[in-house]
Amino acid sequence: MTKMRVLLVDDEAEFVSALAERLNLRGFDVQAATSGEEALEKVNAFSPQVVVLDVLMPGMSGLEVLKRIKKTHPQVQVILLTGRGSWDGIQGIREGAYDCLMKPIQIEELMQIMTSAVESGGQNRAEEGV
Amino acid sequence: MFGWLKDKLTGFAGSLRDLPDYTESPERYKALRRNIIILMLLITLVPLFLMGLINHYLYRLTMQEEIVQPVKLLVNKTRHSFELFLAERLSAVSFIASSHSCEDLANARNLSHIFTVMKKEFSGVVDLGFLDPNGVQVSYDGPYRLQGKDYSDQDWYKETRVRGSYISDVFLGYRKLPHIVIAVERSGIGATTCLGCVLRATIDTNRFMELIASMRVDPASDVFLLNKSGVFQTPSKFYGQVLETFPMPLPPLSYEPNVVDIKDSLGREVMITYAYFESLPFILMVVKPRSQVMQAWYTLKTEAFFVFAVGVLIIFVVIFKLVDKLVKRLEESDLKREAAYREMQESSKLASIGRLAAGVAHEINNPLAIINEKAGLIKDLVEFTPDFPQKEKLLPLTGAILQSVDRCRTITQRLLGFARRMDVSIQLLDLNEVIEEVLGFLEKEALHRNIDLQLNLAKDLPRIASDRGQLQQVFLNILNNAFDAVQDGGKVAITSFEVDMDTVGVSIQDNGQGMTPETMAHLFEPFFTTKKGYGTGLGLSITYGIVKKLGGEIKVKSQLGAGTTFTVFLPKKALALAGE
Numbered sequence: 001m002t003k004m005r006v007l008l009v010d011d012e013a014e015f016v017s018a019l020a021e022r023l024n025l026r027g028f029d030v031q032a033a034t035s036g037e038e039a040l041e042k043v044n045a046f047s048p049q050v051v052v053l054d055v056l057m058p059g060m061s062g063l064e065v066l067k068r069i070k071k072t073h074p075q076v077q078v079i080l081l082t083g084r085g086s087w088d089g090i091q092g093i094r095e096g097a098y099d100c101l102m103k104p105i106q107i108e109e110l111m112q113i114m115t116s117a118v119e120s121g122g123q124n125r126a127e128e129g130v
Numbered sequence: 131m132f133g134w135l136k137d138k139l140t141g142f143a144g145s146l147r148d149l150p151d152y153t154e155s156p157e158r159y160k161a162l163r164r165n166i167i168i169l170m171l172l173i174t175l176v177p178l179f180l181m182g183l184i185n186h187y188l189y190r191l192t193m194q195e196e197i198v199q200p201v202k203l204l205v206n207k208t209r210h211s212f213e214l215f216l217a218e219r220l221s222a223v224s225f226i227a228s229s230h231s232c233e234d235l236a237n238a239r240n241l242s243h244i245f246t247v248m249k250k251e252f253s254g255v256v257d258l259g260f261l262d263p264n265g266v267q268v269s270y271d272g273p274y275r276l277q278g279k280d281y282s283d284q285d286w287y288k289e290t291r292v293r294g295s296y297i298s299d300v301f302l303g304y305r306k307l308p309h310i311v312i313a314v315e316r317s318g319i320g321a322t323t324c325l326g327c328v329l330r331a332t333i334d335t336n337r338f339m340e341l342i343a344s345m346r347v348d349p350a351s352d353v354f355l356l357n358k359s360g361v362f363q364t365p366s367k368f369y370g371q372v373l374e375t376f377p378m379p380l381p382p383l384s385y386e387p388n389v390v391d392i393k394d395s396l397g398r399e400v401m402i403t404y405a406y407f408e409s410l411p412f413i414l415m416v417v418k419p420r421s422q423v424m425q426a427w428y429t430l431k432t433e434a435f436f437v438f439a440v441g442v443l444i445i446f447v448v449i450f451k452l453v454d455k456l457v458k459r460l461e462e463s464d465l466k467r468e469a470a471y472r473e474m475q476e477s478s479k480l481a482s483i484g485r486l487a488a489g490v491a492h493e494i495n496n497p498l499a500i501i502n503e504k505a506g507l508i509k510d511l512v513e514f515t516p517d518f519p520q521k522e523k524l525l526p527l528t529g530a531i532l533q534s535v536d537r538c539r540t541i542t543q544r545l546l547g548f549a550r551r552m553d554v555s556i557q558l559l560d561l562n563e564v565i566e567e568v569l570g571f572l573e574k575e576a577l578h579r580n581i582d583l584q585l586n587l588a589k590d591l592p593r594i595a596s597d598r599g600q601l602q603q604v605f606l607n608i609l610n611n612a613f614d615a616v617q618d619g620g621k622v623a624i625t626s627f628e629v630d631m632d633t634v635g636v637s638i639q640d641n642g643q644g645m646t647p648e649t650m651a652h653l654f655e656p657f658f659t660t661k662k663g664y665g666t667g668l669g670l671s672i673t674y675g676i677v678k679k680l681g682g683e684i685k686v687k688s689q690l691g692a693g694t695t696f697t698v699f700l701p702k703k704a705l706a707l708a709g710e
Binding site: 012014015018019021022025026056081083093099100102103104105107 | 491492493495496498499500501502503504506507510511514535538539543546557558595
């Protein structure tokens with residue numbers, strides 16, 4: 001079985017590096033980016049199956065990155081991370097994100113959502129729930 | 131970031147500063163009620179009193195005029211009769227005196243003949259006598275033996291000699307019976323021996339009584355004739371007999387019938403109608419007790435007073451009731467306004483606190499996430515490396531860190547939950563989680579009151595897109611009501627379930643007191659409350675508003691004494707409705 005390719009995007013380098021290593025330990029093929037621009041480059045180069053994306057970043061915001069990814073790579077599943085939940089999350093889900101998680105996250109929950117995102121192959125969770 | 135926080139704080143403090151003072155004391159309404167009542171009573175009663183007084187005086191005047199006028203007429207008429215009667219007798223005596231010679235008149239037989247004719251023609255004549263110039267009665271005819279009597283000392287005789295003719299007051303004279311004398315001096319025509327001779331006739335006062343009786347006054351009234359010295363010429367019912375003196379001062383001179391109101395010698399209020407005779411020394415007087423005169427007026431007055439009193443009473447009652455109702459309404463509406471204002475104030479306060487909390491939570495969540503991942507990584511490294519030295523010591527340490535992070539996360543999420551109470555913000559959420567969060571607030575009370583909380587949450591309930599904060603509010607309100615409804619040791623059951631493809635439901639059932647149909651009918655109306663004293667009546671109306679806003683529905687079933695069940699139906703996607 002091939003490893004799931006995951007791209008982690010967050011401006012907090014400490015957060016990204018630690019989470020990347022933990023996912024690596026659990027058998028994911030993980031790459032990290034600390035800005036929106038870097039994330040878009042890596043989506044092209046690495047072509048991940050799932051992008052875990054922080055909403056609130058300096059420079060290009062997570063929502064902007066999400067829009068661009070969905071334009072160029074609609075098959076890529078995006079899971080949003082947010083420190084304040086609510087409004088960014090719902091905006092993101094409208095823009096095509098699969099789900100939105102509140103920081104700090106539980107790694108088991110993240111893995112579960114990533115797995116179901118890849119398995120669902122396109123739909124976001126709200127639609128799936130119907 | 132700190133600038134943003136500072137802005138929030140300043141805004142929040144500002145909103146607190148601008149709150150108006152809404153302390154309304156019950157005294158304010160008492161004073162208001164008193165003032166309105168006084169004002170309305172003044173406005174209505176003062177003109178009524180004035181009108182009443184004016185009418186009272188006008189009516190009294192009119193009534194008095196109406197009562198007095200006939201009496202005056204009667205007095206006038208009777209006086210006339212008296213005058214006519216006496217004038218006639220005087221003319222007759224005058225005629226006899228002039229038409230007969232002294233010799234004829236001095237002759238007893240002739241005089242007797244004249245008297246007989248005169249008695250036939252003129253009623254009331256008692257006797258007839260002829261006096262020589264010395265005042266000695268030389269001839270006489272009548273029932274008494276008065277021939278030869280000397281009248282030269284008597285007043286009437288002297289007056290007659292001076293004036294030529296005279297009508298006397300009533301007096302007793304030689305016969306000792308009341309009578310009046312009409313006397314005429316023979317004029318100097320004819321024999322000189324006749325100079326100074328006087329013809330006189332006596333008139334019975336019975337005739338006066340007849341005239342008075344013909345007035346037909348009522349029994350309570352008194353009619354009599356006085357002379358100008360106040361001596362009774364006819365008997366009075368109340369004040370004295372003939373020739374006694376009238377016991378009160380005489381009224382002022384008036385030839386026209388006049389009325390005076392005085393207190394008589396018997397202490398009664400009386401109305402005296404009187405007229406002085408123009409050519410004779412008499413006063414005709416009618417005395418009526420005022421109480422009797424004004425009988426009709428008193429009746430009218432009593433009736434008018436009764437109507438007035440009833441009117442005033444009605445005005446009082448109506449004004450009191452009306453003002454009471456008015457002020458109560460005012461008080462109620464003030465209370466409602468105040469409650470609404472407080473609610474608004476509370477909302478804006480909550481909103482400010484919420485935004486502040488959201489900012490803080492977010493700031494904390496990021497470092498918390500780093501701690502979480504770092505500690506998680508340490509734990510992973512320890513776990514994934516076989517035979518890691520001091521593994522047993524490190525694993526609990528990292529576990530403790532992760533647990534603490536989890537606690538912090540719970541706190542920040544609760545803070546964020548409050549933050550979203552005010553703004554509709556749709557997110558994917560687990561309804562069971564929301565319910566558990568809300569129960570977190572009520573656990574203490576349930577424990578304290580020994581309330582049996584039964585949770586039947588559907589395990590496979592799909593996540594729905596809705597507003598977490600608003601739903602927390604909804605369930606908190608309904609659960610609060612359920613807790614209020616049950617006794618200590620009561621039961622509250624919460625069930626979540628999937629209704630169909632689009633809808634999920636949560637029912638909250640209590641075994642409390644239940645509701646009457648009246649309460650049910652007003653349940654979701656703003657300001658309707660059964661919690662006298664501490665409810666604003668807004669909880670369920672807000673709840674209803676939120677559920678509608680989220681595209682859902684609330685159903686209520688209740689039986690008095692058995693309990694109430696609220697069921698909230700929510701669409702799985704509130705996106706379309708609230709996605710502004």
